[in-house]
Amino acid sequence: MPLYDVEYVTPLTPEQQEQLAIAFTDLHSKRFNTPRFFVNVRYTDVNNQVVFRGGLRRKYNRVVIRTRAGSNRTNEAYLDHCKQITTEWERIIGSEGERGLRTVWIMGALTTALEAGIGRPKTGEENQWLKDNMAHFETLAAAGDEDFNELLKEFKGKKSNAI
Incomplete structure (x- = not known):
């Protein structure tokens, strides 16, 4: 039951949301051998959310992934997965200015579900x-x-x- 929380400041159309959801589901199910219907993708418009980074107010797009950790899931595999998520974002949304994906976090803390x-x-x-x-x-x-x-x-x- 991995959960991809897509927190965005740039407007995303329903079509873009669907394309991202399909891309993220494909990547996750192939890399981690997870049935597609277990992969959840949730969107939250955080344009008005107050976020400080380094003590300065910032607005940026991010994807926070909550999934299971395991001995067969290496840091290198997770890092490559983050890079692939970014590549898909750039293909579908872009990378210019506020359109870019600033952060991808993988939280490997899903103990069970x-x-x-x-x-x-x-x-x-x-x-x-x-x-x-x-x-x-x-x-x-x-x-x-x-x-x-x-x-x-x-x-x-x-x-x-x-x-």
């Missing part, structure tokens, strides 16, 4: 967790849960790509 009654796996144990919970996912999907229908499509697509 519960989603639809299912506890998240430890980092590195995602594949086994998917297999262990597949029957429950299928039950939720059959009951009409759109997220789990998407999860099953995603999982089946990955499985067929591996063959």
Whole structure:
């Protein structure tokens, strides 16, 4: 259940928000082997928020990522992820003046989470967790849960790509 908090001072259109959400979801799910529907992206207009940096009032765009930490998630991997987030921001929003993304923070402090009654796996144990919970996912999907229908499509697509 990673949460990407996008705090922006430059106006973002709904289309830009959607493009960023798709890009961030793609990056996270590929890098950390996380099902797409677990990735949350939230937008907050902080144009009127008071922020001081170094004792001086500042306004800037930032992305704060809350995710799980683990021994298989190195500082180098996190730093590369921050760079990729910045690259996507610049591709979609730009980098000039207030349009630029000033900061990307990764807070690897998500100890555990519960989603639809299912506890998240430890980092590195995602594949086994998917297999262990597949029957429950299928039950939720059959009951009409759109997220789990998407999860099953995603999982089946990955499985067929591996063959």
